[in-house]
């Protein structure tokens with residue numbers, strides 16, 4: 159397996175996105191719209207007594223949520239381009255060339271990671287511009303540019319590693335775009351069943367105790383820590399937990415994915 | 425293995441997970457510079473065999489060596505040295521002709537000025553210049569097939585595997601492709617293994633043929649020798665009127681009784697070489713006072729061979 163082969167495939171995948179504008183737009187537009195609607199609609203949530211995040215405007219509180227929503231939306235689309243190749247039969251054609259199997263999959267994950275990172279930077283830019291519009295100040299969050307990069311890497315790793323692997327496995331199993339899109343609401347709910355939009359203490363009782371079983375909750379906490387508070391000790395703890403969570407889940411999902419891919423080739 | 429053999433297949437078997445025993449222990453060799461054909465009915469196992477050769481499918485039992493590399497153990501080396509056009513020409517639907525060829529050239533490790541040069545050669549070789557900037561889904565099926573072949577050839581493979589390369593081509597493009605394959609063979613010494621449904625293709629193009637039925641090779645030889653197994657040539661005479669009993673008797677005296685068959689106003693005689701024997705035979709018949717309306721030399725065709733070994737007729741599309 160040559161690095162050069164993977165790079166050639168990677169570049170080809172990136173060029174492919176030019177012709178898949180829907181994939182790029184879809185995973186981006188929904189979070190932006192949600193961001194703009196929610197931040198206006200639920201603005202008064204910040205004033206609710208007992209809200210530990212009452213010191214921040216609501217749009218800032220939900221920015222991490224929107225970032226992760228983008229990561230998840232974007233990752234559900236990470237099999238779209240792959241499915242094009244699978245369904246035309248081109249994927250198999252390439253398997254008989256040096257692109258073979260593993261380089262194709264690796265390059266696919268690399269390009270999806272790149273695409274998703276760019277989308278994440280874009281949504282962050284939107285939030286910074288929105289902040290400027292509201293407050294009149296053009297500024298980076300507490301943790302600075304390094305913080306933003308950390309957020310993007312965390313969110314993209316979660317998205318591609320956890321969601322992406324499952325979605326790609328599903329693509330190999332079903333070869334159907336619809337099947338992949340059908341799992342979409344599942345991840346959507348996962349984000350809602352967390353403190354992404356509403357702080358812990360304001361959630362209904364049952365959910366307060368349930369959020370700890372939601373993996374995306376740990377990601378939210380890390381990203382929110384970086385975004386609102388900067389690299390404090392408690393943020394670093396959250397990052398450690400989030401990274402462990404991502405590693406464990408990715409190990410599981412990539413094993414599932416690997417098995418499914420091998421099985422799909424008789 | 426002898427260095428003459430580009431492909432060595434030994435006791436090859438494929439059982440799909442579904443339980444289908446698609447290939448049941450076949451063995452054959454393909455020599456350097458040969459065009460080797462696989463002829464067989466639908467579901468015979470042609471695609472399965474070719475896909476195992478092309479590293480696309482796992483081998484259940486037996487082994488394949490290509491250019492002395494073991495297809496299972498050294499699949500990467502095999503992939504670098506073969507070109508494979510699958511039965512369904514599936515190409516990147518999101519790129520143009522030129523982009524696709526360029527990508528394939530780079531995939532085989534070429535860079536710099538080499539890339540442009542090879543892309544140009546490839547476009548010329550398959551006469552694709554006029555489509556250079558078209559999106560692939562806009563191309564006709566036949567043009568896509570040619571493009572598929574073009575990208576399979578960008579790296580000058582030593583072995584070309586083609587699964588029904590001319591299915592879906594019109595007769596003009598089909599014979600163009602035949603000339604191209606012959607040219608590749610004679611000028612570049614490329615070895616070709618292909619499957620086909622077309623008798624004429626197998627006959628004029630292939631140096632050797634394997635007839636495959638239900639996962640087994642039922643006959644393997646040159647097209648000429650396969651046809652010989654069917655028997656002699658036949659000369660058929662159409663007569664103005666049926667033969668009298670006396671005429672029949674003298675016919676059977678003149679020719680070997682076993683070689684003669686008479687049916688209404690048709691008289692047929694088997695000979696070793698129909699064209700050579702035609703005049704002599706005709707003379708003998710006229711001397712017997714038989715009036716001949718017309719005559720035809722019938723030689724065994726691959727269709728007859730196919731029928732003999734598989735019990736089925738080839739479906740001739742054209």
Ligand SMILES: Nc1ncnc2c1ncn2[C@@H]1O[C@H](COP(=O)(O)OP(=O)(O)OP(=O)(O)O)[C@@H](O)[C@H]1O
Nearest residue numbers: 424440442444446465466467468469470471472473
């Ligand atoms: N992926 C698969 N899984 C299970 N069975 C398969 C698979 N592919 C092919 N088969 C079966 O294996 C047998 C051989 O099929 P194969 O495609 O090799 O035939 P073929 O000679 O290429 O036929 P055709 O002329 O129609 O292309 C058939 O019975 C087919 O149904």
Ligand SMILES: [Mg+2]
Nearest residue numbers: 470471472511
């Ligand atoms: Mg086939």
